[in-house]
Amino acid sequence: MPVLFAHLLPTLLEDADLSNSTCVVIDILRASTTMVHALGNGARAVIPCLNVDDAHAAADKFPASARLLGGERHGQLIPGFDLDNSPLHYGPEVVSGKTVIFTTTNGTKALWSCRTAAEVIVGAFVNRKAVCQALKRSGRDVHLICAGTDGQLTAEDILFAGSIVQLLVDQPGSNWIAGSVQTRMAGDYFAARGADPAVFRKTFFDSLGAQNLLELGMEADIERCMQPDLFDCVPHWNASTGELTIR
Amino acid sequence: MPVLFAHLLPTLLEDADLSNSTCVVIDILRASTTMVHALGNGARAVIPCLNVDDAHAAADKFPASARLLGGERHGQLIPGFDLDNSPLHYGPEVVSGKTVIFTTTNGTKALWSCRTAAEVIVGAFVNRKAVCQALKRSGRDVHLICAGTDGQLTAEDILFAGSIVQLLVDQPGSNWIAGSVQTRMAGDYFAARGADPAVFRKTFFDSLGAQNLLELGMEADIERCMQPDLFDCVPHWNASTGELTIR
Numbered sequence: 001m002p003v004l005f006a007h008l009l010p011t012l013l014e015d016a017d018l019s020n021s022t023c024v025v026i027d028i029l030r031a032s033t034t035m036v037h038a039l040g041n042g043a044r045a046v047i048p049c050l051n052v053d054d055a056h057a058a059a060d061k062f063p064a065s066a067r068l069l070g071g072e073r074h075g076q077l078i079p080g081f082d083l084d085n086s087p088l089h090y091g092p093e094v095v096s097g098k099t100v101i102f103t104t105t106n107g108t109k110a111l112w113s114c115r116t117a118a119e120v121i122v123g124a125f126v127n128r129k130a131v132c133q134a135l136k137r138s139g140r141d142v143h144l145i146c147a148g149t150d151g152q153l154t155a156e157d158i159l160f161a162g163s164i165v166q167l168l169v170d171q172p173g174s175n176w177i178a179g180s181v182q183t184r185m186a187g188d189y190f191a192a193r194g195a196d197p198a199v200f201r202k203t204f205f206d207s208l209g210a211q212n213l214l215e216l217g218m219e220a221d222i223e224r225c226m227q228p229d230l231f232d233c234v235p236h237w238n239a240s241t242g243e244l245t246i247r
Numbered sequence: 248m249p250v251l252f253a254h255l256l257p258t259l260l261e262d263a264d265l266s267n268s269t270c271v272v273i274d275i276l277r278a279s280t281t282m283v284h285a286l287g288n289g290a291r292a293v294i295p296c297l298n299v300d301d302a303h304a305a306a307d308k309f310p311a312s313a314r315l316l317g318g319e320r321h322g323q324l325i326p327g328f329d330l331d332n333s334p335l336h337y338g339p340e341v342v343s344g345k346t347v348i349f350t351t352t353n354g355t356k357a358l359w360s361c362r363t364a365a366e367v368i369v370g371a372f373v374n375r376k377a378v379c380q381a382l383k384r385s386g387r388d389v390h391l392i393c394a395g396t397d398g399q400l401t402a403e404d405i406l407f408a409g410s411i412v413q414l415l416v417d418q419p420g421s422n423w424i425a426g427s428v429q430t431r432m433a434g435d436y437f438a439a440r441g442a443d444p445a446v447f448r449k450t451f452f453d454s455l456g457a458q459n460l461l462e463l464g465m466e467a468d469i470e471r472c473m474q475p476d477l478f479d480c481v482p483h484w485n486a487s488t489g490e491l492t493i494r
Contacts, residue, residue: 008255014399152261153428153429153432158428181454181455185432185436188439189431189432207428
């Protein structure tokens, strides 16, 4: 029976052996949502980089016409970059066919924290159904990695992880097992605060991640990141090439 | 309005400023339960020490007839110590009038993690009501520090923290505020798994801490640590003298 683990922060991975597992990287506001937008809207690949220097080095390997530099520091456009971290700026007319070199504060770190996994995918509300289907198909144990905000737990990531617990474990006849207290807590949190749309919305907007964005006037981004199932695609990360693509 | 924070592990204190707060140290299985037993049963003081050498050094300051060495490593009696970490071994006939020098793996570390707080107290199910009354009286912000088991979250500590969230925040007319996602999660976890006695019992026994004790045949200890309100006392820690006493 497959086991589902939720980790409320990358630092709470607790030395888990990921080698036979699928990891789902979760940074709802906004890195995972934006990466799904990029690939769902036709980008060839996204290359997540830990820092700005790495991003420039990666960009130098592509002709200027074939790549875009995207990401954020402190929620805002990085000087010299083409795109910030708003999913609304990664439309098909911008990203189609391009390679997006991408660096953000929390999401990229979360991705690297599970580089030893058999499979690493990116999950967000905007591709949740596709993620669940992929996890059910694979049959592997699953680790949900919440990126958090500046080292702190943040509600929007945990709501998403909790919704996956509900969709996989807490279903009649499910053969999935919740693997830890963190997993149960995420599920209970979503059951208490995710089921009613008004409570979900308030919890999402009250989150640390959303409050940071509201201060920057980015309410439209928050709205977009809450939308379920806008894309029927699952970004897979190849730790060797460093590329996220849709298989 | 006072704010209540729960921290699922000492490492999740997130650089909180504790200087105007009361910290409640929670290591249900078994350090906080045992320390409450010692003081509730008439010990003069408990002196928590981070390691065995410190415990011996502290013991040397007392006549042999006036002190007891207690604690555990890997759940068991430390060679040369008088007492292990079972609350059942700290009866009045054993501890009355004595100073107990005490060292355990997780609980003592949790205590030291909040040494900058205005007030540090020890909480367990066996003195829960007295702890709640003390917190309400003080009016300070409160940080609940779950000790965890070997760096991992463990259910019994979080059940206790969640029960305090319920008793302080989730009451009609309460003026307490839940200060973080961790606080809400602990409360939701207790609401889902603490309200029904059979579910509470199963969650408690399935915990990491309980499973470790069951392997050592210590089921009676687990039973004791689940009992509410056996003692009407609150151990206070004086970080300068290193002594836990009842005021």
